[in-house]
Amino acid sequence: MKRLLHFLLLTASLFLISHESIMAQNDVLQNQATFGDFMDRSGNEYRTASGKPGPKYWQNEADYEIEVQLDTTSHTLSGKVTITYLNNSPESLEFIWLHMEQNRFTPDSRGTLTTPIQGNRYSGNLDGGYDIKNVTAKSGRNTTSHEYIVEDTRMQVFFDEPISPYGGSGTVSMDFSYKIPESGMDRMGRLNVEDGTIYALAQWYPKVAVFDDIRGWNILPYLGAGEFYLEYGDFDYKVTVPYDHIVVGSGELVNRKEVLSKTLLDRWDEASKSEETVFLINEDEVKNYSLTRPKNSGTITWHFHMKQSRDIAFATSNAFIWDAARMNLVNGESGLAQSAYPRESAGQEAWGRSTEYTKAAIEFFDKTYYPYPYGTAINVACNVNGMEYPAVSFCNYKARGSRLWGVTNHEFGHNWFPMIVGSNERRYAWMDEGFNTFINHYSTQAFNNGEYPATLDQTRRFVSWMTNDSREPIATYPDVTNLRNLGMTAYRKPGAGLVLLREYIIGPDRFDRAFRAYIERWAYKHPQPADFFNTIENVTGEDLNWFWKGWFYETGNIDLSITAAQRVRDGYLLRLQNNGEIPMPVLMKITYDDQTSENVKLPVEIWQRGNDWTHLHRTDKKIDSIIIDPERLLPDINGSNDVWPADYYEK
Structure with a gap:
């Protein structure tokens, strides 16, 4: 008789559940759209x-040869760029598009005109912009064109003979100059410090836009929040600066013996073998040019080379403290982590740990996700709150402690997204910022x-x-x-x-x-x-x-709940509901009156046919409590209905 009673109670419970499921048929169509x-x-x-x-995947390539000179009196950068463009696409190209991002710093640029009058992070100086001369485009049988159009932050360069598909090439060269903005939209600029000026140079040369199989030319204007989408290629660049400047930049410094004193060369070699930070120029030596520079007047040219990169950046100053340490990379490779910062940023509570942070971040990402391809990683203190370029990061010179770790870790994580994995930042910021924020979480746990x-x-x-x-x-x-x-x-x-x-x-x-x-x-x-x-x-x-x-x-939310736990012969009928727009698997921690517990996970497919589900949990123990998402990983918008009994937290 007792067994029959249990059977009738279970049958009645299941009937009520089935009836409620039928009443919720409107959920079915909604959930089919969800899934x-x-x-x-x-x-x-x-x-x-x-x-x-x-x-048949293809992508084009752009190789650059650049020579520039810095005028520290007028704060201008001027020089020449030659771009060799390889067209691997299946169509001929009668023109190419270039990004001219310094044109953002003009009064009538689209970025300026779409910035709120009260300003924001992406405000910038308005007395800049490119001065372009001697534009030459060659393709085919070396036919030469001088035809181009500059429209805001884009430049269209035309060829007399289209660049042929499947491997055809063309070259574009021009002279350019511009005034370096002091405030460069929190991505580049210049900073006056006690011992001189720090120039953080990015978006500093005309560069080719991406032509791909999705949209053809990707040539959205440079407005502010949208970052960059660039082709890969090899870079060979030379930077001429006053003799007392130190230059740190993307890629390998190929003329080290010409630009570093014997003392710095020896310290460089020491740092390349050291797990601990080694000073190349310490705080007391910032102005001791006879010790750290190979000459005492005029200018000096620093020469860098970088392969298979989508961009380059550099910084230069006569006020740098400079230190470095060895990075241990996978496959037995090594590299050199470096930091360049002013006297104002010195100290173990501040930038004195920058190279330690840089080394730790790069080594973690290299080992965990994908080999680091660049021989150097350089952190530069300047007036940029945080911005990334291949092998170079610009971070705020006032950052210290956890803030400096956080920005250093984040900006160097960008070498994986989007420097190695070349997503379109201007359209899909989440594919670089979001993915990078994700890997930063685990590198912070490990540090x-x-x-x-x-x-x-x-x-x-x-x-x-x-x-x-x-x-x-x-x-x-x-x-x-x-x-x-x-x-x-x-x-x-x-x-x-x-x-x-x-x-x-x-x-x-x-x-x-x-x-x-x-x-x-x-x-x-x-x-x-x-x-x-x-x-x-x-x-x-x-x-x-x-x-x-x-x-x-979409902008929906997660709201899982447990509304009942009814004891039956074989255990408990657990009544669950999905009250949110985003379904989720249901992970429950079930605790018994003997203080033992177990985790039960139900798949997301329980919500395919509606937003109510009943689970038969088989046990001969008495349940004391049930908690959905016991580790609180889900951003469930109503935590009060995640537990049973409902007054669990009040006990």
Whole structure:
């Protein structure tokens, strides 16, 4: 009789659940849209459905030869650039487009005219802009053209004979000059310090835009928040400066013996073998030019070379303290971490640890994700709060402690995204800032066994933003995004999304394999969002449409709940609800009255047919409490309904 009673009670409970499921049929269509395809990710001969570059994938190449001179009186940079452009595309090109980013610093630039009158981070000086002369374009049988159009931050250069497809080449050369802005949109500029001036030079030469299989020419104007999308190539550049200046830049310094004194050469060799920071120029030697410079008047030319890079940057000053240490890289390789900073930034609580931070960040990313390709990594203290270029970072000269670690770690992480994996930052900021924020989280955890806090997994800190009416989707273009939202849409939310994939949805082993596969597949190439999505899904074996759509392209939220735990003969019927727009697997910690506990994970597919689910948890123990997401990894917007009994936290 007792067994029959239990059977009848279980049958009645299941009937009520089925009835409620029928009443919720409207959820079915809604959830099918949630789980269905939301964008075309089908493959073609250029980009496969599995996320790999296709058998006919192509990209073009741009090699640069540049010579410039710095005039410290007028604060101008002038010189000549010659670009050799290789057209690997299947179509002929009668012109090429160049980025002319210094033209942003003029009163009538689009960036200036779209900056709020009260200003913002991307405000800049307005007395700059390129002066261009002697433009020459050659292709085919060496036919020469001088025809070009400059429109805002873009320049269109025409050829008399189109550059032929499948390997044709052309060259463009010109003389250029501009006044270096003091305030360079928080990306470059100049800073007066006690001992001289620091010039942080970026976006300093005309450079070719990307021509790809997705949009053809990618030539959005340089407005502010949108960063860069550039072709790969080799760089050979020379910088002529006053004799008392030190120059640090992207690539290998190929004439070291000509620009460094015997003392500096010896210290350089010492630093290249040292795990600890070695001073090349210490605080007391900043003005001791006879000790640290090879000459005592005139100018001197520093010569750098860099292979397979998408950009270059450099800094120069007569006020630099300069130190360095050996970086230990995978495959037995080594490199030199360096820091250049003024006397105002010195000290172990500040930039005295910069090289230590640089070395630790590069070594972690190199070992964990993909080999570091550059022989140097240089951190420069200047008036830029934080900006990245291949092998060079510009960070604020006032930064110290955890702030200096954070910005150093972040800017050098960008060598993987987007310097190695060459995504389109101007359109998809989340593919470089977000991915980089994600890897920064783990490098911070690893640094000195957690000397500084890593908090990206504390996603419930983001709930107030995620429930704010002014929030925007991650996929919003950076130049369109409200600047108050950019920190979330470009950095924290996409970074936290990858943490959720790794720690909650997929698991570290499978996710790490897929994430590294994405880097390996698209190193020195140009991935699109679909290439990332397809790679992660194909390598992990998970259909994640529901996550990509909800997290990256919409503004919905997560709200899982447990509403009941009804005891039946074989255990408990656990009543769960999905009250949010983004479904999630349900991880529950079930604690029994004997103080033992176990974790139970239900797949996200329980929500495919509706937003109510009942799970039969088989146990002969008495349940004391149930907590959904016990590690609080999910930014669940209503934590009060994640527990059973409802008054659990009040006990």
